[in-house]
Amino acid sequence: MTEKQNVPFLEVRDLVVHYTSEGKEIHAVNNVSLTIEKGQTLGLVGETGAGKTTIAKSILRILPEPPAHVDQGAILLEGRNLLELPAQEMQKIRGKRISMIFQDPMTALNPVMRVGEQIAEGVALHEKVSRAEAEKRAQEMLEMVGIPASRYRDYPHQFSGGMKQRVVIAMALACSPDILLADEPTTALDVTIQAQVLDIIKELQKKLNTAMIMITHDLGIVAEVCDHVAVIYAGEVVEFGNLEEIFDHPAHPYTIGLFGSLPDINSDVERLSPIAGMPPDPSNLPKGCAFSPRCPYATEECSRQKIGLDKIDGTHLCRCINRGKEE
Amino acid sequence: MWKYVVKRLLWMIPVLLGISVVIFTIMYFCPGDPAMAILGNGATPAAIEAKRIEMGLDQPYLVRLLSYLNQVFLHFDLGDSYFQNQSVLSGILYRMPYTLIIAALCMLLQIFIGTPLGITAATHQNGFADRACMIIALAGVSIPGFWLAMMLVLFFSVKLGWLPPYGVGGIQYFILPCIANAFAGIASQARQTRSSMLEVIRSDYIVTARAKGLSERDILYKHALPNALIPIITVVGNGMGMMLGGTVVIESVFSIPGIGMYTTNAINNRDYPIVMGGVLFLGAVFSLIMLLVDIIYAYVDPRIKAQYEGQQKRKRRSKNG
Numbered sequence: 001m002t003e004k005q006n007v008p009f010l011e012v013r014d015l016v017v018h019y020t021s022e023g024k025e026i027h028a029v030n031n032v033s034l035t036i037e038k039g040q041t042l043g044l045v046g047e048t049g050a051g052k053t054t055i056a057k058s059i060l061r062i063l064p065e066p067p068a069h070v071d072q073g074a075i076l077l078e079g080r081n082l083l084e085l086p087a088q089e090m091q092k093i094r095g096k097r098i099s100m101i102f103q104d105p106m107t108a109l110n111p112v113m114r115v116g117e118q119i120a121e122g123v124a125l126h127e128k129v130s131r132a133e134a135e136k137r138a139q140e141m142l143e144m145v146g147i148p149a150s151r152y153r154d155y156p157h158q159f160s161g162g163m164k165q166r167v168v169i170a171m172a173l174a175c176s177p178d179i180l181l182a183d184e185p186t187t188a189l190d191v192t193i194q195a196q197v198l199d200i201i202k203e204l205q206k207k208l209n210t211a212m213i214m215i216t217h218d219l220g221i222v223a224e225v226c227d228h229v230a231v232i233y234a235g236e237v238v239e240f241g242n243l244e245e246i247f248d249h250p251a252h253p254y255t256i257g258l259f260g261s262l263p264d265i266n267s268d269v270e271r272l273s274p275i276a277g278m279p280p281d282p283s284n285l286p287k288g289c290a291f292s293p294r295c296p297y298a299t300e301e302c303s304r305q306k307i308g309l310d311k312i313d314g315t316h317l318c319r320c321i322n323r324g325k326e327e
Numbered sequence: 328m329w330k331y332v333v334k335r336l337l338w339m340i341p342v343l344l345g346i347s348v349v350i351f352t353i354m355y356f357c358p359g360d361p362a363m364a365i366l367g368n369g370a371t372p373a374a375i376e377a378k379r380i381e382m383g384l385d386q387p388y389l390v391r392l393l394s395y396l397n398q399v400f401l402h403f404d405l406g407d408s409y410f411q412n413q414s415v416l417s418g419i420l421y422r423m424p425y426t427l428i429i430a431a432l433c434m435l436l437q438i439f440i441g442t443p444l445g446i447t448a449a450t451h452q453n454g455f456a457d458r459a460c461m462i463i464a465l466a467g468v469s470i471p472g473f474w475l476a477m478m479l480v481l482f483f484s485v486k487l488g489w490l491p492p493y494g495v496g497g498i499q500y501f502i503l504p505c506i507a508n509a510f511a512g513i514a515s516q517a518r519q520t521r522s523s524m525l526e527v528i529r530s531d532y533i534v535t536a537r538a539k540g541l542s543e544r545d546i547l548y549k550h551a552l553p554n555a556l557i558p559i560i561t562v563v564g565n566g567m568g569m570m571l572g573g574t575v576v577i578e579s580v581f582s583i584p585g586i587g588m589y590t591t592n593a594i595n596n597r598d599y600p601i602v603m604g605g606v607l608f609l610g611a612v613f614s615l616i617m618l619l620v621d622i623i624y625a626y627v628d629p630r631i632k633a634q635y636e637g638q639q640k641r642k643r644r645s646k647n648g
Contacts, residue, residue, distance in 0.1 A: 062537050064529075088542075095540035102538075107531035112553050112628055121549075122539040155629040171539070 007079040008035040009211060010059075010179055015073035017054050017235075020066060024283040028054045028068070030235040034213075036228075038178065041205070041212040043222040045258070046232035047279050052215045053103070055232075056181040058083075059213075060100055061090055077179075096126040099172040100181040101201070104188050105165035109156040116142065116152030119171045126175045141170040145200050162193035166200065173204050180205065180212045186221065198224060219262060223247060228315070231255050234280050234290035237309065241316035251318040253295045289320070297322045331635045332622060339614045340400075346610040347399060347603065351392055354599045360384075364597045365409055395603070405607070406600035408593075415604035418589060423608075425495060426585035429577065430570045432505040437512035437566050442559065444513070445520020450547065452525060460517055467514020472573050476507035476580040493582040500583075508577045512566040519562040523555040530554070556627045564620035568613050 017029040029051045036042045044052045057063045059075050061082065075082040077097065082090065102108040110118055119138035124131060139149035145166040156164055165185065172180060182201060186194040202225055205212055214225055222229055222243075229246040231239040231254065239252040250256045257275035277294035280286055286293055288303040295302065299322060309319045362378040363370065370378075379385050383394070398404050405415035448460035483503060484492035491500050527533065528551055536550045575587030582588070586605055593601035625632035 060538055062534055091540045091542055093540070094538055100538045102531060102535060104531060108535045110532040110536065110550050110554065111630060113550070121541070125540055155633075157630045157633065168535070171535070 007076070009038050009078060011035045011074075011076040012055065012059065013074045013076065015055065015058060015075070016071040017051070017058055017063070017068060018071060019068050021283075026282045027285055028235050028282060029058070030285070032073075032232070032235070032237055034230055034237070034240075036179070036211050036213060038211050039205075039209045040228065041214055041226045043226035043229040044213060044215045044232055045217060045219065045222055045229060047217060049279060049282065050232045051235035051282075052232055053183050054235075056100060056183050056213060056215055059179075059181060060094055060098055062094070062100075092126070095122045095172075095177070096175045097177055098179045098181065099175070099177040101165075101168055101172045101183060101185045103184040105161055105168050106188065108168050109164055111156050113155075114153050115156055115159065115167045116154075119167070119174050122171060123174050137174065138170075141174045142167070144173075144204065145170045146196075162189055162197065165189055165193075165197055169197070169200060169204070173208065173210070176208045177210060180210050181215070182212060183215045184217070185214075186218070187216075201225070219247075219258065231258070234282065234285060236290060236319065237317070238291065238319045239317065240309070241312075242314070245312075245314060245316040249312075249316070251312055251316065252291075252320050253297050253322075254291045257294075328625065328632065328635060331625075332618070335618050335621065339611070339618075342614055343607065343611060344396070344400070347396060347607055348392065350603050350606045351395055352388075354603060355388055355391070357597075359597045361409055361597045361599060399607070405604035408601055409598045410596060411598075415600045418601065419586060419604060419608050422585050422589050425583050426571070426574050426578070426587060429501060429504055429508060429574050429583070429585065430567065432501060433509035433512060433570045433573075434563070434567055436505060436509040437516045437570075438563060440509075441513040441516025442520050444517035445559075446524055446547070446552070448517065448521040449524035449528065457521075460521070464514040464517040464521075467510045468518070470510065472507050472511060473576050473580055475510055476503065476577060479503045479507055480580075493580075495583055500581075504577045504581045504583060507580075508570060508573045511573075512569060516559070516562050516566065520555065520559050523558040524551060527551045527555045553627065557624060557631075560620055560623055560627065564616055567616045571609055571612060 012032060012034040015029050015032045016027075019026040019028055032051070032055055034042065034055075044055065046052050054063065054068070057068075058070055059082070063070070070083060073083070077093070082093065085093070109115065116135065116138045119141055120131070120134040123129065123137045124134035127134070127137070129137070135152070139152055142149050142152060147163060147166055147170075151158075156167070159167065165188070169185070180201075185201060186197050189197060198221060201212075204210070212225075214221065216222060226243060228240070228242050230237045231246070231252065233254050239246065239250070239255045246255065247259075250259055254275070257273075260273040261275060263272060275294055276296075280290050280293065286303060288301075288305055289295070289298070289307045292298040292302040301321060307319050307321055309317045312318055360375070360379070362375050362382060362384060366375055366378055383391065386394075395406075398406060403416075405419070407414050408418060411418065444460045444463065448457040448464075451457045480492045480503060483490045490503055492503075494500060532554075533546060533550055536546045541549070574583075574585055575591060577583070578585045578587035579591055586608065590602055590605035592598075593605065625635055
């Protein structure tokens with residue numbers, strides 16, 4: 001599927017991650033493979049608990065181990081497997097080549113450290129510059145996300161939620177990373193602030209030519225910022241494609257269900273049609289297709305064995321054996 | 328901030344007033360007659376009665392209380408000892424250095440041994456180091472100070488003869504009392520540091536710090552420890568109070584002429600002015616330490632500082648509005 005002629009910029013290959021909780025194995029990520037090229041944005045879409053954040057944290061290797069454990073797979077940055085790097089090498093990559101914007105700005109900042117210093121800290125570490133230069137760079141970053149540089153010496157509690165998220169963004173982008181992992185960067189924010197924050201991220205991404213993985217459950221955000229979309233269900237990619245393929249020709253029943261549960265301003269329907277049932281228990285996944293218990297098109301065959309990810313056309317992949325039969 | 332400190336200092340006045348009323352009342356209702364204690368068992372009832380009148384002990388409770396408060400708070404005079412020809416204040420000032428040296432040394436032991444133990448335990452959670460630290464801590468909180476003191480004397484002084492068993496002099500006289508007195512503090516310090524660090528280590532901002540590429544060492548000392556400090560400082564403050572109380576026992580065991588010994592002897596002799604003066608003095612020291620702890624909070628956590636300053640701003644605003 002990927003460009004065979006050269007190595008993809010970042011490739012996640014066959015990643016399997018599980019958590020251990022009270023003796024039970026929780027299968028958070030099951031055989032996920034993804035690729036992303038420089039400057040592109042890949043959307044990871046799925047319900048809460050589908051394993052999106054776990055994928056992002058495995059890329060940075062900041063999963064709490066234990067309880068988390070990466071069982072197999074490789075994460076290749078320009079062909080180099082990050083999972084096998086020694087801890088010190090990995091520290092040089094974190095924050096410099098790959099950085100992350102966290103979901104909850106309220107808790108992502110150290111409450112007893114000045115916000116400017118929290119930004120400058122990473123700069124001083126990776127760019128090998130003097131304190132004064134790091135401070136200057138941090139002030140520029142603050143200005144870039146729309147916070148006056150004079151607030152460098154303020155503490156997080158003096159900022160609103162939206163401003164804190166902008167500080168988190170400034171922190172993530174301070175060393176001009178090659179890849180930005182944005183983990184639901186707008187979920188904890190007001191709707192009015194969401195658009196601002198997205199604009200900031202998009203603008204900075206363009207300016208710095210950063211590749212981005214945008215984790216979200218909001219299809220509106222996907223439509224706005226992403227080039228490619230991977231739909232994640234129960235720790236698996238169930239559908240992958242570019243924006244048109246996913247939005248205009250959704251193929252997997254789960255993706256179709258996601259669109260069905262969105263309110264549409266143009267059509268006049270009495271009720272939304274949510275996906276029936278609950279996501280499967282990740283400690284006890286169904287044997288075949290994980291979505292089959294909730295799927296309106298499921299047949300006996302679906303629960304018999306694992307379903308492969310098939311190519312539809314172009315870059316469009318789908319993990320469903322009944323595709324096309326449902327109509 | 329300064330306004331806050333001044334306000335807290337002024338608050339100490341009612342606190343000390345309260346302490347003196349309570350201690351005076353307790354002493355008033357205590358059985359035993361100072362006049363009889365001074366004159367001895369052989370004294371005639373008439374002589375005792377005369378002594379009582381001379382000392383003002385025949386006056387009613389309220390009159391005696393008010394005259395005591397007047398003497399202490401308006402003339403800064405804690406009275407004179409019944410038996411020793413000395414004012415209570417000079418007696419306290421003479422003995423204060425011993426008590427403060429022991430308390431300060433214990434404090435240092437608690438901070439510089441307890442905190443690293445707790446950090447080690449937290450960073451090796453459920454590992455061998457954690458278990459070992461926590462067993463030491465458990466022993467520390469369970470063993471009474473006076474018992475440990477006697478065991479230490481038995482071993483290091485009587486058996487090995489390395490350290491003096493009692494009295495005062497050079498630094499070697501302070502080693503055993505400080506270890507005995509500080510052990511419980513070290514233990515609670517280690518336990519508090521551990522639980523506080525464990526809580527902080529799981530915070531989101533620690534993940535943020537890790538995602539920034541910081542080394543584990545920097546994460547621990549630049550991000551985790553400063554955030555874990557608040558409960559740790561609280562324990563230090565409480566520990567200081569415990570130490571002051573503990574010195575009363577430890578000074579008796581090791582015959583150190585500090586405030587504790589001074590007060591316990593006075594209790595036995597019914598030398599009331601010393602008892603009241605000693606309690607008042609310890610109360611004042613304790614209040615000052617608590618104030619110090621609160622001020623340190625403000626420098627450790629900017630949110631608390633904002634709160635202190637916020638209170639004043641709010642009041643000013645409500646006054647204007």
